[in-house]
Amino acid sequence: MRLLITGGAGFIGSAFVRLALQENWVGRLVNLDKLTYAGNLENLSSVENDPRYRFVQGDICDTAQVIALIEEEKPDAIVHFAAESHVDRSILGPAAFVETNVKGTFSMLEAARATRLARFLHVSTDEVYGSIDEPHDADEEYPLKASSPYSASKAGSDLLALSYYTTFKMAVTVTRASNNYGPFQFPEKLIPLMISNALEGKPLPIYGDGMQVRDWLFVDDHCRAIWAALTKGAAGQIYNVGGSRALPNRAVVEMILEAVGQPSSLMTTVADRPGHDRRYAITTEKLEKATGWKALVPFEQGLAETIQWYRDNTAWIARVRSGDYQAYYTKNYQSR
Ligand code: NAD
Ligand code: TYD
Numbered sequence: 001m002r003l004l005i006t007g008g009a010g011f012i013g014s015a016f017v018r019l020a021l022q023e024n025w026v027g028r029l030v031n032l033d034k035l036t037y038a039g040n041l042e043n044l045s046s047v048e049n050d051p052r053y054r055f056v057q058g059d060i061c062d063t064a065q066v067i068a069l070i071e072e073e074k075p076d077a078i079v080h081f082a083a084e085s086h087v088d089r090s091i092l093g094p095a096a097f098v099e100t101n102v103k104g105t106f107s108m109l110e111a112a113r114a115t116r117l118a119r120f121l122h123v124s125t126d127e128v129y130g131s132i133d134e135p136h137d138a139d140e141e142y143p144l145k146a147s148s149p150y151s152a153s154k155a156g157s158d159l160l161a162l163s164y165y166t167t168f169k170m171a172v173t174v175t176r177a178s179n180n181y182g183p184f185q186f187p188e189k190l191i192p193l194m195i196s197n198a199l200e201g202k203p204l205p206i207y208g209d210g211m212q213v214r215d216w217l218f219v220d221d222h223c224r225a226i227w228a229a230l231t232k233g234a235a236g237q238i239y240n241v242g243g244s245r246a247l248p249n250r251a252v253v254e255m256i257l258e259a260v261g262q263p264s265s266l267m268t269t270v271a272d273r274p275g276h277d278r279r280y281a282i283t284t285e286k287l288e289k290a291t292g293w294k295a296l297v298p299f300e301q302g303l304a305e306t307i308q309w310y311r312d313n314t315a316w317i318a319r320v321r322s323g324d325y326q327a328y329y330t331k332n333y334q335s336r
Contacts (some may be wrong), residue, residue, distance in 0.1 A: 001231075002028040004075035006060050006108065009039035011185045012123070015081070016223040021047050025227055026289075030054045030073050032066070033082065037324050042316060043184045052067035060104040066111035077119035078228060080108050081270075086188050087148045088332050091274060094149035101153035102160070109164045109172075120172045121230045122161040126215070126240060127151035128176060131277035139283045140176070140238040145177040147275045162236070163190030169234035175226055178242040178282060181220030182302065183309035186320060187329065190214070191303070194253050195310045196317050205333055208272030210250035213279040217243035218297035239287040245299040246281055255300075259307050269336035 003020070007013040008031030020026045033039045035057055049052050054073075058065045060082050070078075082104060084090065084097045105122065112120050129138040130145030144159075146152040158174050165172040181191040194204050225241040233239055249265070257264055287293050310317060 001026045001073045001077065002073065002107060003077055003079060004030045004032065004070065004073060005079045005081060007039070007080070009035055009037050009041055009055075010081060010085070010173070011038070011182075012180055012219055012222060013081040014040075014043035014184055015182060015219040016081070016226060017044060017047055017053070019220060019223045020036060020227070021050050021052060025181050026052065028052055028073070028075070030069065030075065030104060032054060032056050032058050032060065032069060036084075038085065038282055040320060042319070054176045061099065063107045063111050066108060067114055070111060070115040070117060077121065078112055078117060079121045079123065079226060080105065080231060083124045083154070084150070087150045088188070088273065089155070089328070090148050090150035097149050097153040100243070102156045105157035106160055108162060109170070113164065113168055113170060116170060119230065120161070120164070120170060121226060122172060122174045123156065123226060124158045124174050124176045125151065125154050126176050126178045126242065126280050126282045127156060127277065128155040129280070129282070132279050132281050134279065137169065137281040137283045138240070140286055147277050158238070165236040173229055173233050173235060174238045175229050176238060177222050177225070178215035178217045178280060180217050180219045180222050182306050183313075185219070187325075190249060191256070191306065192251065192310065194256050195260070195307055196321070198256055198262050198266060199314070200312060201262060201266065203268040203335065204253055204257075204266050204277045205270040206249065206253065206267050207270060207276060210253070210267070210269070211248045212271040212276060213246050213248050213281070215242045215244070215246045215251070215280055215282065216302075217241065217266065218300050218302035219297060221295040221297050223292050224296075226286060228293040229287060232291040233287070234290065237290075239290070240282040240284050241287060242282045242284045243295045243299065245282065247299070255303060256307065259304065270333065312331050
């Protein structure tokens with residue numbers, strides 16, 4: 001398999017690159033990434049000399065560059081990870097989300113159509129279903145009710161991707177995963193932010209009552225699901241990917257504090273996120289039945305591995321938190 005992926009310098013994309021090469025899923029892997037604040041080639045230092053791997057810096061919105069790359073590399077499939085991915089940033093500035101997630105996905109689909117590329121997997125999120133009241137869990141037929149500019153832009157890109165199957169008969173598959181966690185995650189999302197603050201004894205900002213529920217999926221389980229959906233899933237289908245481990249935020253943060261040996265008093269209630277989804281919950285039977293995939297990493301094990309990784313990689317944390325991160329942190333948290 002020759003694969004072109006986008007966004008491979010980010011958190012999930014880089015985990016996919018490392019796993020795909022380690023497991024010999026691919027004979028060729030080309031990674032197209034713009035290297036925004038979230039893209040970090042340090043995440044890929046372990047594979048940079050692998051002859052099967054090539055990094056290309058570029059913007060998914062540049063359709064001509066994508067077409068030229070496809071013509072040069074002749075991939076069998078595209079796995080499209082690249083996105084603006086953080087809800088709080090989409091509240092502070094939605095424009096980049098429409099640009100990258102909607103127009104960027106459109107550009108990737110057009111490039112694939114122009115080159116008659118055989119297979120396209122669009123990586124999406126369970127956030128497109130919006131907040132889900134108990135006792136329901138969203139299956140793939142659940143209505144879309146996105147709450148944030150991030151999730152709305154992902155819902156828009158999902159529909160565009162699926163329209164290329166219906167209209168142009170392109171072999172498009174969409175995966176919708178729950179909240180990922182693991183090594184190399186940028187410390188703007190809940191788990192890496194809380195671990196990195198806790199390791200330094202800094203306050204842990206809890207939005208509102210902290211009883212919002214998220215389903216946690218270890219990043220390698222997500223990558224295996226994407227590979228399963230690409231190779232065993234059907235075109236025109238959507239597959240949810242979840243960890244089947246729903247927890248309120250406070251419980252997750254308590255577990256982190258206990259593991260790090262810090263007191264619960266570090267938890268600091270701050271103003272809630274506007275439009276905050278109360279609960280995400282999905283069913284994953286469709287992917288399991290179609291491909292035999294199952295989440296393998298229990299949350300306690302994945303969290304312990306993740307905390308250990310952040311303990312061992314304080315220089316990585318320091319580097320990604322220098323520069324723009326401080327400005328973002330001040331903007332997002334100071335006025336709360
Ligand atoms: P991330 O923010 O860590 O990485 C995004 C990557 O995309 C970065 O390397 C960035 O440089 C690149 N990128 C951004 N704009 C680009 C552009 N215009 N052209 C080329 N590259 C560009 O994101 P992530 O958490 O790894 O998420 C990857 C995908 O998975 C996204 O599509 C996201 O919506 C989806 N997803 C994420 C989660 C999660 O919990 N993080 C859950 C479900 C789905
Ligand atoms: P996040 O990691 O941003 O993922 P998403 O909102 O896309 O699910 O947040 C996960 C949960 O943690 C969400 O309910 C918001 C909450 N949260 C906080 O309470 N404090 C924080 O500083 C962050 C980043 C998130």
